[in-house]
Amino acid sequence: MSPYDPSAFPPFAVTVDLVVLTVRRHALCALVVRRGEQPFQGRWALPGGFVRADEDLSAAAARELAEETGLCAHDPASPGVDNGAHLEQLATYGDPRRDPRMRVVSVAHLVLAPDLPAPRAGGDANSARWAPVDELLEGPGQTVEGLAFDHARILTDGVERARSKIEYSSLATAFCPPEFTVGELRRVYEAVWGVALDPRNFHRKVTGTPGFLVPAGGTTTRQGGRPAQLFRAGGATLLNPPMLRPEV
Amino acid sequence: MSPYDPSAFPPFAVTVDLVVLTVRRHALCALVVRRGEQPFQGRWALPGGFVRADEDLSAAAARELAEETGLCAHDPASPGVDNGAHLEQLATYGDPRRDPRMRVVSVAHLVLAPDLPAPRAGGDANSARWAPVDELLEGPGQTVEGLAFDHARILTDGVERARSKIEYSSLATAFCPPEFTVGELRRVYEAVWGVALDPRNFHRKVTGTPGFLVPAGGTTTRQGGRPAQLFRAGGATLLNPPMLRPEV
C-alpha cells in the first residue's frame, strides 16, 4: 500500500482565535488588537494566529495568549502551569469566505482572566486594549466600526458561553484575583449577566454551596464598609443547584 | 501589496467526524462504520470525511450524514430541509499525532436522530451498524477492540453533550418520530441518562411546560395498555425550569 496521497484533500490554514474576557470597572470586557495589515487593516480584531505544524490546538491557544498578555492559562486538558486564567475550546469557524485571502478554519478558544494591568502589545499587533463587550457588539448602524472578519460572531458566542457557564460551574472565580470577597464575586456575576443580584441571598448561596469557596483567613476593607472575609476558590467545579440568572 | 504567501503557514487536512446517536431497544446507540483501509483497517470508527475546498463545516457534516444514512439533518445554523434529525457542532480535535498519516484537524459534529432502519453502508465504508454506546466505550481491558483514532474520546464528548442538553432543552424530541407519546419520550430520557424516571411526575412535567409538546390529535396503543395521546414537538427549544437528572 502506497503512502497517503496529499493531493486527495484540499489544504487548509488552521488558526486559533481568542475570546479573552475579564471584568473591569463593573463591565465585561474583551481583549482586542488593532490589525496592522490587510484585510481589515486598522480595524479591531480578536487576538490569534496560525497553529504550528506540530502543535496541539490548546497549546497554540495558550501560546498566543502568553504572547498577547503574558498570561499563563490553566488548560484543564493539559494540566501544568496555572496562573489563574481559565482556557477552554469554544467552537470552530470555517465558512469558505470568512477570510478573503484563503481558506482558513479558526478554532476559537475562550479565556476567562482576572483584571490585568494594561495589555502589552505583542508581535504583529501594533496595539491592544480591553474594550467593553457591549461597545464591541453594538448593533448594526452603530457609531464604531465592527470587528474584523467574523469576530463579532465569535465574541458573541464566547460571551454567551461565559454567561451560561457561570450559572452551573464555579468559573466566575476565574475572573477574580486569588483571594476575593463574596461581594467581589457578586459584582462579577452582575457584570457578566448585566443584572443586579440581592447581596444577602447571594452571600448565603455561595457560602452555603460545599466546595465553592474556602475561607482564606483574612479580611479586607478594600471595598469600604465592614471588613469582609477573604475566600479562595474551592475544589468544586460544578454548582448544584446552579446559580439562578434572573429573568430579563 | 503582494497576494498572500501560502508558505507562511503549514497546511492541514480538515475533516468532519459524526457522532450520530439514536435510541434503539431502550439503549443509546451510535452509528459506526468499519474501516476498509489502513490505519486501523477493520476497526470500527465514527463516520466522517474530508471537508471540500469550498464547503462550510456544517454543510460537510450534513453531506456526510446523508451519504451514510440518507438522513436529512436540520441544521439550525443553515435552515432549510428538516427531516427530523438535529445537527450541531460538537468540538474540534487536532492533536498532532491523532492520525499517523498526516496532520488532520477534525471538526466533530453531533447528530440526534429517531430510530432508523438499518443503516446503509455508504462510500468507502464496507459496513455500518448501530452499536450501544456502553459497548463501544467499555473500559480498557475490554472484550471488544476500541474505536479507531481518538474516536472513543469524541464519542464520549458527544454522549456527554447529549446527556446534558436534554436537561435544559427540548432536544430529546429529536430522538422521537414526528408523533410520539409521553411514555416514549420518557423512555428516551431513561435510555440516554441510564436511569428510571417516575412516569407520573414526568408526565406532569412535560405536559405542564408551555411549548414543549403540542397534542397531535390521535391516540395509540403501540406500547400496550391504555391508549396514550400523541404529541408533536412544540416550538419551545429551552426548558425552564429544566428536567432534573436524578443523582447517580
Place this chain on the structure above:
DNA sequence: GCAAAAGTGTTACCGCTACACCCATGC
C-alpha cells in the same frame, strides 16, 4: 378477570425570593 401502561390527586419537603434587621469599619 388480569396485566400493563396512561393519567390525576395529594402531601411533604427543599430552595429560592424578598424582605427586616444587625454588625463593623472609614470619615
Place this chain on the structure above:
DNA sequence: GCATGGGTGTAGCGGTAACACTTTTGC
C-alpha cells in the same frame, strides 16, 4: 453620627419527590 458594604433571620411561594389511586386498553 452617618454612610457603606458585610452578614443573619424569617415568612411565603413555587416546584419536585414520593407516593395512592383511577382509567382504558389487550389478552
